[in-house]
Amino acid sequence: MVIFKYLLKVIFSGGAMEAIEIALKDFEVSVRTKKFQSMVGLFIIIAIALVYYSKALGVSEESYKTPFQMVFLSTFSNAFTYSISLLGLLFGATSISNEIENGTMKILGTKPIYRSQIILGKLLGSSLIIFAGLVIFYILTVAFALIIGFPFSQEDFVRFLITFPFSFLYGLIFSSFGLLISVSIRKSKNVLIMAIFIFIFFNVLLSTIAGVVALAIAGLPPVPELPENALNLTEEELEDLILKDPSYQAWLTELVNTAEKILYTAPNYHYQEIMRLLFGGKPQISEVVSAITYNEMVVEDRSLGESLGLIFQNVIMLMIMFLLPLPVSYIKFIRADLR
């Protein structure tokens, strides 16, 4: 803590010092709250579950090369995605509204600091909390993996560590959304309701909407031309026939592409794409869908450098999503009456 404080003080100087003081105070306050402790508890459970079930399930050798690839490319990683977004939203959303409700903002606002320093401090404070939460999660995951005896290759480890800054950026996006809610709504109860809505919207609603819209555009799946002996085929053979039908594959690709276009506005889509691509997932989701259909590998041999090259667009999108709410929050806070 002292070293971190010192480093921050060395890095920043002048006006940013006040923002750092606010951030460190927020961090000190937050880590003592039940909210943070519950989040850490959730991370511990996820870390244990992640490692334990990965080992228990083993590797689906048809599709993945290592257990860690499987973990990160399967829907199981959703739990982690949800947790980071929840962490960012909860701490971002309550950072200003709580202070207004408790009356501490009235005191802070009368100290010789600019409002821009307060909002920067709040953002830095949420960032510190997200950073701390993620550090705990990453350390615990590695520790549990080693304790349980999970096969953990050096490459897995490196790729896992490389995901850290992107997980952090992903958390920051929700913290930035949270900050916007915090400056827009006065009552912390309403702020929490809004935060939960945003959480559900991005994690559940948007994917459902994307699915429904994509289906509406692509229409019903085409009926393949069946051979004369279709009645003699087994259920599995029939399913295989339908899935591998070129017209069905074309329909599926259109469906996936349309859904992807809608999901492009969702930070969790980009984050999961980054995770998938960093762990060697095939570049296009339609390729993955096709690979699953034909029982092929959903991953490919790709260097880390190549994988990093593939995520460039997703990273840019995440950065835009992080930055976009900030000027709005700033303007709203500068003009707000701190009653």
Add this chain to the structure above:
Amino acid sequence: MYAIEIENLTKKYGEFIAVDNLTLNIEKGIIFGFLGPNGAGKTTTILSMLGLIIPDNGKIQIMGYDVLKSPIKAKNLLGYLPENATLYEELTAWRNLEFFASFYRIPNREKEKRIEELLKLVGLWKVRYKRVKTFSKGMKQRLLLAQALVNDPDVLILDEPTSGLDPEGAHLVKSIVKEEAKKGKTVFFSSHVLSEVEELSDKVGIIVRGRLRAIGPLNRIKKQFMELEGYEIKIETKQRMPELNVDGVIRVEQIDERKAIIFTKEDIRAQISDYLTNKGITIVSLKIEEPSLEDVFLKTVYKREGRG
């Protein structure tokens, strides 16, 4: 230069005018008591003075610095104790003060010395490493006062400073306010406790519906009030009091045959004295019964609000 200068301050919340073209100047080194019923615009005025509320119109200067144009300079000279606020409950008393002191660029050693002095002053030194959430309401209020003093401000703004305090705590706050004023600091405070305002204030302002209805030293306000509302002259005579046929007497309220309260339009004690002396009556006492601040306040408020 005044310590606080408020010029044509107006603040609206939708259609509701919280503060209506308020102009108010507070001299340096005085204790100013700000009175008004709930919703009169006291807190809005205070929050505007602190730069927490952005007014629709008007200008506010603290020690010559505009609170909106030069907020840092103005806020460096301010100390503020809010009403119904708390500090960071998860932090200790010491850490709370250390945090707020960090914005004043005070050298570390000096800062620690100041925090120690303040915690001792408000009687929280022994519990300095305890978290604020374990404190009673009174202890929290005293810590709030300490944070307001952390920068040794030239202008101290207190919103209901004794609210929620026990008599001992209230006494401590009042003595600190008096002490600060003795040091030449300006204290601006709002309170519902009229006896407290009467005890502490050099100057009083009464705000009703966002407008300043009365301002000045308490004795002058009382005089103005009497000139407006009439005088109450208390009289005691040695002999039985005769009927008073003196110009200016509105009515006489007889307490007993030798004591009475005379209601007049002006101070006509000399005429009353002459009249009774001519009648051979000896006057034991003849004095003006000063209205209490409560009388002045209630009459000002209710008259303006059209009640009573």
